[in-house]
Amino acid sequence: MERRCDYYVGKEQFLFFAASFGVPKDSPLGNALSPSSLTGRLTLRGRLPHPPLPHHRLSADKHGQSAASVGVLNAVLEAAAQEEYFVMLVTDKNSQFAGVSGVVAPWGLGVFEVAADGQDANVTQAQLSRVVGQARRLRQASWFVTVVVVSDDPAFLAAFAQGSVKARLMVWLTRLLILTRLPLHQLQPIRKLLSVTNSVLLLLDYTPAIRCSVYIDLPYSSGDAQQFRVATWIPHLGLTLSPGSRLFPEKYDRLANGPRLKVTYVEFPSTKKMVVDDPDAPEGKRVIAMDPEVTLFETIAKDMNFTFQISPPENDAWGVPTPDGSWTGMIGMLQREEADISMSVFHITAPRAKVVDLTFPVTIWYVRSIVRRGSCEVDPWGFVFPLTPFLWVTILAALTAVIFVMVLLSSCLPDQAHTQTRYPNKADSCIRTLLQQDVKVTGWWWWERVMLGVWMLMTVVLTRSYAGNLMSLLAVRYIPLPIQTLQDILDNPVTVLVPGGSTVETSFSDAPGGMLKKVGDLQKTGRFKPILVSELLAYLNSAVRSGHHVLTTIDSRTTVMIAQDFTATGRCDFYQAREEIVPMMAAFAGPKNSPLLPSFNRRVMKAIEAGLYYYWLQLYTPNFTACLKPPKKVVVRTTLAITNLWGTLVVLAGGLTVSLHVLCLEHICSHLPF
Incomplete structure (x- = not known):
């Protein structure tokens, strides 16, 4: 076989840099953040796709504890079934972790070391906040990140847990390993972090022999709940998984402890309810909402094994931003993490996506107007x-x-x-x-x-x-259908009603120009009126039915309200304007970086692809299509009544009255002496 060199290595070396933290001039934190007390080292290791280079292992520190730490870290990283990953190591100086060079990191290694030295907790928190900020920016610029925290200081671990949650360092795709020698009862401050992140706890024990237990915390567990041991590491045996366990499990795919979550929801007045038999409910009965969004949410909740408690927002509003950066309504509740997820769906907009996370789109909504149809009765005139x-x-x-x-x-x-x-x-x-x-x-x-x-x-x-x-x-x-476009609304003396605190309202009020702005400017003359969601049905039956108002909201709700009115009256008294405005995708929402959403999102995608949402929408709405395309003309085959033609009789009576007066006038004139 001929031996030859078919490949060569480029001579350019790139991506070598140093990073440091900046502080104000003469700041008292300058010494704490000096290179001797806080260091950040970043090592980038490249790998060609063909052929793959073997992991380069350097010898660890001769000290047995450091060697055990490196061994268990590499064992867990290799057993995590992820061949390519980037490692960020965060440690305090007291841990004296000397095995950095032995950690396997195919895509690179970033090391952040913070000097705690038993100093004040506020100083430790300040140092960690800077480290976490730098680590977050590094995580955003990297793929398949695994964060490794090594420390035996409970204050350091508690400060890291608090700072990482506040700075949103951890997302579900980022894995977290915490290596410590502390006993479990001293790790209560970090259990919340372990339960809501894709993480494992590595607990080293040197008595009587070196061994390491690997634990996980289940989400929504109580403080006294027991942690689950999923693996054990012994130097001469390696890593041994517990039966039926695996590292970094999908803890949110199906919640093991069946928690009760808080959800936020605004109910439309057009939503119908029905009482069904349920042996698990109080008194064997349960009230269900005949709403496709609620049914989809309940189906996913049952599959993910959680129940929920509804917490409605103030004023039944979806939420709009305030000058101080906070939000009102349901968006505000999710932003403040007062609710775990929403059962209502939201328009997907850029401002909302900055403060909450949104799922796979459930549907596409258009904003349309409900208008009263003209009368088809015979006019006496x-x-x-x-x-x-x-x-x-x-x-x-x-x-x-x-x-x-x-x-x-x-x-x-x-x-x-x-x-x-x-x-x-x-x-x-x-x-x-x-x-x-x-x-x-x-x-x-x-x-x-x-x-x-x-x-x-x-x-x-x-x-x-x-x-x-x-x-x-x-x-x-x-039958006249005069209002079909926004221009028709401007040309006719009608008042526009919109749900207050929703995207429908802000689409008009915050529009930079065009027809939307012209309609929004009608508020200055009293012809644009935001109303509560709970008042939509009342205004439809009063103000809109009178013919002086139009109700503008999402088309799925306008169709349901018109269909329900047809079911109650047997007539199509309303119609939807032809023009479709403000098309937007709608989705469920959760707090920013919520670990619940990835599993929830996968189920939403499957349900929508199966067509379940639109199936439930038509199933729960009798006469769904009865008034979608109302006729503009009606053929009448009934006989006319006196009520239809009394105008002609009025003309006849008026003519006879005038003739009688003329006759009297002629009779009087005939007897005058001229």
């Missing part, structure tokens, strides 16, 4: 509607013009020709033609007959058009 008011005026003007022309031209004839036709006869003939009555033209000139014929042709077209439109209005009734 509908006989006037076939022609527009302008056309009525035009007909009267044309009648006057024809009479005036005929009289004017007749006045130009010789005096002896006036005896053939009289002026009142001409006016009477034009009016009778318009009313489709008979006309006598005996003794008329031919030019007069031509004008009357043209007028008669015009009136035939008008009367036939009027009769056809009138029949259509009586038989096919058109």
